Amino acid sequence: MDVQIDAQRYIDAVDHWIVDRPRTVIVAFLLVSGVFALGLGGSGTSSGTSQFTEDVPAQEALSDVNDNFERVTFEPDTGTTQLIQSGANVLSKPALLRMLRAQERLRSNPDLQVAGTTSVARTVARTLDPSATTLDAQIDAVERATPGEIDAAVATAAAESPAFAASLSTDFNARSASASATIGLVTHSLSAETGDGAGTSGSSPLTAIQQHAVFVVDSVGGDITVFGSGILSEEFAAVIGDSLALVVPAAVVLILFFLVIAYRDPIDLGLGIVSLAMAILWTFGFMGHAGIAFSQMLIAVPPLLLAVGIDFGIHAINRYREERVQGFGVRDSMRTATDQLLLAFVIVTGTTVIGFAANASSQLGPIRDFGLVAAVGIVFTFCIFGVFLPAAKVAADDLRERVGVPRFGSQPLGSEESVLGALLPLGVRIARVAPKLFLALLLVSTAWLGAYGSGVDSRFTQDSFLPPEDNPDYLEYFPEALQPRDYTVTETTNYLEERFQTGEEDVTTVYVEGSLTNDGALESMWKAGASPPDSFVVDDGHARETSIVTVIRAYARRDAEFARLVARNDRNANGIPDDDLTTVYDALLDSPARERALDYITDDYTAARVQYAVEADASQAAVTSDTQTVADRFRFEATATGSVVVLKAVSDVIAESAFVSLLFALLGTAAFLVLIYGLLEGRPSLGVVNLVPIAVTVVGIAATMRYLDIPFNVLTGTILSIGIGLGIDYSAHLVHRFAEEYDESADVFDALTRTVRGTGGALTGSMLTTVTGIGVLAIAITPVLGQFGLLTGLSILYSYLASLVVLPPVIVVWARYVDGRDARPGREDAAADTSTDSPATG
Incomplete structure (x- = not known):
């Protein structure tokens, strides 16, 4: 790409504020925090599954059914x-x-x-x-x-x-x-x-x-x-509060533990924690000002922000320490660190925002809200960890040097002398020996896993949101103040299912609109249930139904005068009137059967509902398909609806959202990376290199979901785009660092070794912290949150491993065949796969 931009002048402008006026930056960020604090608590809470059924056509039909046929028995409101x-x-x-x-x-x-x-x-x-x-x-x-x-x-x-x-x-x-x-x-x-x-x-x-x-x-x-x-x-709202009460303290303990290991300095640890708290404060304050209600889905946002924030924080401090151990001063070290990291943070932020914002393509409002809040939160995280944290670090170290407070844990993670430093170049070793063979095997295995993972199921049921009937035993080890209440909802619903469902049938509905007074209208409605599909319960070759037809037949058996009226207008003597239907309806609505009749036909005779019995063990897909088949037989406008159909429709929307958001995330991320590497480095092909580990990660997550029988639901349906948004973090840091080392070194392997040691250490600390911090969602009370926590933690782990193992061979092949350099190890390189040089200064 011939067009490049000079990003350094923009970085220098930011560096000036960070390095030369750190206290001004700190005050400005604290003032902004005060503004966002005013929005806390202003968004309210939204829970349960009904929030996901809005704007679904089958749900709109079900609402019409309820409005038309429940309002007689139960008045409006x-x-x-x-x-x-x-x-x-x-x-x-x-x-x-x-x-x-x-x-x-x-x-x-x-x-x-x-x-x-x-x-x-x-x-x-x-x-x-x-x-x-x-x-x-x-x-x-x-x-x-x-x-x-x-x-x-x-x-x-x-x-x-x-x-x-x-x-x-x-x-x-x-x-x-x-x-x-x-x-x-x-x-x-x-x-x-x-x-x-x-x-x-x-x-x-x-x-x-x-x-x-x-x-x-x-x-x-x-x-x-x-x-x-x-x-x-009330219990759904309690589940949110109890889940947060469990997850947040456990996440805090785990995150603090690994942050102590990563930072090894109480002042740096304090700055990192303050920055994380500020990112969450800004995001929740934004929700309050924007009027976005807090829902089960948004419980996942704080851990996601922590994942990116921890990564940014460890990278910033680690890169700064790389300069300090070489004897550079506070301001010079921070200027060098931010010169390199701000561009990396921009790349990571851009791709992460694209990954999260891809969920805005969903037809479901809560998923769109999740994408918006997560994307905005990542932008806030970039501002805080890219500007505030470095400025606060400069101010703190200035004060430390003046007062004489000693430094702790000043060595960067992944230094050459450490055990971690010896393990990180694994991918570089593979790249030295057989990069093409490794990538060929990777291509075959990824294709196989992709085919396997394409069979992931999609489900939307109330059970995913319900608390367990009996709280898990591990909750007994938590302090009594954090233990959740004994929930009754699941026990009650299980009791109802056990005692009141026969185990043989359920109900589905067709909503009919049209002039139901036309001759033959009822006859045609009845014929729609003839030769019913497989999931329908059959009585004498006809679907078992409850409708205005069955109400007319039942009342005719009880009232002789009404039976004679029906018989006079019944051409084929089957108990279904064909002519003068207005008179029949009027007589029925003037009788004791009025309320029953108005359960199935409106008082203006323009809409009706027909309920069909279906096998209880039939799948949502089968019931939905068969109900639509029967609805198509009506000569009126007929819509398949009912709870089963609505839930299946939402399930389909979730599956579609997962695919569409994945597509948008991949295409958007690819375009952004190609553009940004072309503008900043003059090497747009590095953007494609950056995507390879992410593609492997997404395929691995899909295969894992199928293997563990975790379906796409309202939360896990976002996991693929989230995998891109979070996973790109690891490969983007490595590729950007490599590009800088590559410009300074004539040897690809030397540049790779410096990269994985200099950046891989920070990635390891970030991975350990965020995998445990997000993985703690697995102890949340509702299954949907536990599944989401597990998959998000795995996506981060897979991204980390793919970046360190897959990326080096890809870079070597790229250097040989795209960039044109001689990326072949010399004899001395073949014998030794580690560099003895110190980490580059950038």
Whole structure:
């Protein structure tokens, strides 16, 4: 590349402030920190899975379904609370009375804003006494009834309404009138809308109501558990706080341990810690000023900032020490260090920002927020560690020399005499012996790992966000103040799944829009369920469905007059009216079946929902594909939706986001590196060299994910672009240092040895610190954070190893065939693979 820029004049301008006016720099950064501190706590918290389902078409259809078909039973701006009752027999007289009294006490409490209640206890009471329409009257009806009368009422209710058994556990026996569990519902009128998505809500106005409801229900006695979105959101928020309470102290201990080893000087250690704290402060302050809510995904941002900040800090101090041990003064040493490192930091920052910002391409808002916050945080980290830390180091060492405080640990990491210095040139040894053979083997193995890693699964389930049912044993070793609470959400959801799902079927939904009064509209809706796909439950060759058609058929069996109306308009006598549908609908909505009908058709007859039973063990992909197949059969506009379809849609978006962000990160990083090395060094091909270790790292991470059965989810879906963003750090430092050493040395191997010893030591300290600091996320309470911590730690380890082992042979081949130098070891080099020269001064 012919065009080069003179970056030195910009570096000199920054050097002037760092070296000649360090106190001014320190004051300026402290003032900016004060501004960002004002934004702390201003962003709020967002948790749960519902934040990821926004803007997904299937979720929008599900919201329409809920708006149209739940608003009749539950008025607008309402929410529900589940009352989960368990015992030897929840259909016994004492158990029925406990449920009725619990619902009555909830209804009579004005703070709970109860709009309505439903339960099998109310159904049994109305069966005993059809005139008992209030909870008080129903309590009286059950109290007056004998056990035999109650058993008969249970049998009658079960025979008249299939929905009766749906609210009872799978061990329900109508003959003996017994069941071990039931679910009652309480509807609340709210001043704010509740979520109606497929995921769990992270912020619910029901939280305070349901927390209060717990105390009210407990006053009744018996085993009734209060459950709902408010309880969920409260525990999801607690998971964030408890995860941070566990992760942050553990990370601090591990990071401090390795920082002490890396810095070996209390003043340098203090400066590094202050700089790390400042980077996190700025980032969280920015979130507050920008109004970005803190979510589960953003828990990963502080460790990422620590990873880059620790790397920058160790490099800055280590490079400065390289100059000091040669006898140069404070200012001259720092000027030389910043001359070299500022450009390296610019390269690392640019590529890291591109890697993180690539997540802005995601369709999911939380992932976009993560990419934005991480990218901004990296820019802040560059400013703090590239300018503030060196200035603070100059000011501290000036003061140290004036006061006479001794220096500790002044030797740079990776010096030739150290054990680490002997191990770091491993890649250089390979480059001396057989670089082309090594790269050929690397190409074959990387291609194989890439093919294997391409089979990584993509999943989005609530389980990834739920705390464990039983806290892990290792938490007992933490101080009591840091131990998390005993969570109930997972235990409750597991109980519901065990007791209330048959294990044979689940439900999927088709949302239908159009003029449902047209002749033959219902017939065509019914035909869509003929010859159902494999995942659908089949009854006599037809999909098992619940719809306005099944409501019409059921009510016709109970009401003779309505049955005659249906028969008059039924051309083929199959129980489905074909003509004069407006009259049929009007009659149905004027009947006792009104509420049931409005669960499946709107009162203007322009939209309907059809629910199909699907096999419970069918995959999300199969259910989604089959539901779309059935939806395509409707002659109306029909959309496949329902919780399973929504979660699969989010899963698909995550997989797409992972691929697209990886593509953007690779292309953006490649373009940036080629451009920057062309402008700064006149060697754009070094940008391609820089990418090789990163490509190996990304392939290794994908293969590891498949081997460990870790899917792409809302956090791990970002790991490939993050692997680029963090991994480029290691290879960029080495390539930039090599370029400077290469210009000063006629021997490629000498330049490589100086590079890996001078920079590899700092990379090792950075790797050990950040792998343990980020890897500590594995102890987070939610599985998704643990997986993310493990993969991020591995991506850093892989990047470190690839930079030290893979990069030297790549550079040797580049020097031979691209740069045109004689990159072949001489006889003396073949016998000895280490240089006896001191680290270069840069």
